[in-house]
Amino acid sequence: MKDRILQELKNKAEGYVSGEEISNQLQVSRTAIWKYINQLKSEGYIIESQTKKGYKLLESPDSLLPVELKSMLKTEFLGHHMEYLQQVDSTNVYAKKIAENRFQNGTVVLAEEQARGKGRLGRQWISPKGKGIFMSLMLKPKIAPSEAAKITLLTACAVSKAIEETCGISVQIKWPNDIVVKGKKLCGILTEMGAEMDEINYLIVGIGINVNLEQQELPEELWPIATSLQIEKGEKLDRKRLAASVLNYFEDYYKLFTETGSIAAFIKEYKAKCVVMGKEVKILSSTMEMQGTVTDISEEGQLILELPDGSIREIISGEVSLRALEGYI
Ligand code: BT5
Numbered sequence: 001m002k003d004r005i006l007q008e009l010k011n012k013a014e015g016y017v018s019g020e021e022i023s024n025q026l027q028v029s030r031t032a033i034w035k036y037i038n039q040l041k042s043e044g045y046i047i048e049s050q051t052k053k054g055y056k057l058l059e060s061p062d063s064l065l066p067v068e069l070k071s072m073l074k075t076e077f078l079g080h081h082m083e084y085l086q087q088v089d090s091t092n093v094y095a096k097k098i099a100e101n102r103f104q105n106g107t108v109v110l111a112e113e114q115a116r117g118k119g120r121l122g123r124q125w126i127s128p129k130g131k132g133i134f135m136s137l138m139l140k141p142k143i144a145p146s147e148a149a150k151i152t153l154l155t156a157c158a159v160s161k162a163i164e165e166t167c168g169i170s171v172q173i174k175w176p177n178d179i180v181v182k183g184k185k186l187c188g189i190l191t192e193m194g195a196e197m198d199e200i201n202y203l204i205v206g207i208g209i210n211v212n213l214e215q216q217e218l219p220e221e222l223w224p225i226a227t228s229l230q231i232e233k234g235e236k237l238d239r240k241r242l243a244a245s246v247l248n249y250f251e252d253y254y255k256l257f258t259e260t261g262s263i264a265a266f267i268k269e270y271k272a273k274c275v276v277m278g279k280e281v282k283i284l285s286s287t288m289e290m291q292g293t294v295t296d297i298s299e300e301g302q303l304i305l306e307l308p309d310g311s312i313r314e315i316i317s318g319e320v321s322l323r324a325l326e327g328y329i
Contacts, residue, residue, distance in 0.1 A: 010071060018053065043061060043065075062212075064110045064240060066084050069240055080104070087114075087115060088113075092206040094109050099204065108138070111127075112130050114134050136205065139151075142258065145199075148195075151203060152177050155207065158249035163229070167233060184224075186209065211239045214230065284323065285321070
């Protein structure tokens with residue numbers, strides 16, 4: 001009911017909504033409305049009440065509350081069910097627990113803060129309260145498990161598009177899962193799945209974006225390699241609008257991929273943004289290390305590497321790290 005009252009206030013952003021109007025519309029008593037309005041105020045909404053005119057929403061809090069995001073979604077299924085948490089160890093771990101049972105395809109888990117945000121290969125993702133977007137998208141795509149890596153690539157395209165459109169900042173992609181600005185990391189993507197031999201039970205796409213972080217909120221060792229939208233833009237940005245835009249773009253790209261079985265439609269865009277194209281890089285995994293020049297990214301999402309002896313290797317994104325010979329990219 002609280003969300004519906006909030007929606008009524010949002011529908012009339014320019015004016016006042018009287019208690020009577022809400023009461024008739026939602027079949028709820030005036031006293032109950034007053035209680036819900038007080039709850040909203042305690043959550044950070046600034047609502048003006050005037051005896052004769054009614055209520056007017058002046059300001060919404062800087063939070064990722066589902067009711068805020070949902071009003072900006074244009075999706076058919078993504079984010080229709082959301083789990084919103086003030087704090088969690090990791091949204092991916094939380095999503096995995098849900099996924100072990102039945103879950104609604106397109107569920108989105110969002111948190112204001114992660115105590116143990118996860119990167120790839122057991123690494124950590126720094127996730128300070130209220131400063132970033134930490135979310136996991138829960139999907140059940142009808143694709144072979146071997147195709148899942150492509151979803152990381154399409155996610156990078158969707159997030160890049162959303163950042164450029166809502167924040168007006170040009171970004172690049174560092175294959176396979178980082179979004180960078182001027183050579184510094186702004187966003188990481190962690191795709192995890194539970195699968196049988198030929199069927200995916202669940203796929204979890206974890207997205208972490210540094211939105212309003214200040215440099216001091218990152219550990220000092222990351223200062224040379226990490227940044228945030230606020231640092232780059234010099235102003236605070238609207239997390240809600242960005243998160244909704246990521247979901248809108250993601251669903252478009254995801255549908256295109258699952259319907260055609262191919263990422264051909266956006267691999268060109270990915271390559272154009274890919275900061276390692278043509279660069280000499282080092283590929284590291286737990287079992288090997290190799291150096292070469294990136295010549296292409298295939299339609300399968302693999303990195304095409306030319307080794308010093310002229311031979312060509314195709315690198316699958318899964319369990320490898322990529323380093324430039326100097327610096328982070
Ligand atoms: C990633 O791993 O970049 C994937 C990060 C995914 C985070 C999201 S948040 C929502 C969801 N829930 C989770 O628990 N995780 C996902 P990787 O490529 O391994 O990069 C990790 C490395 O990035 C670390 O070792 C640091 O060097 C660096 N790093 C850590 N936190 C950072 C931050 N906030 N900003 C920029 N760089 C960071």
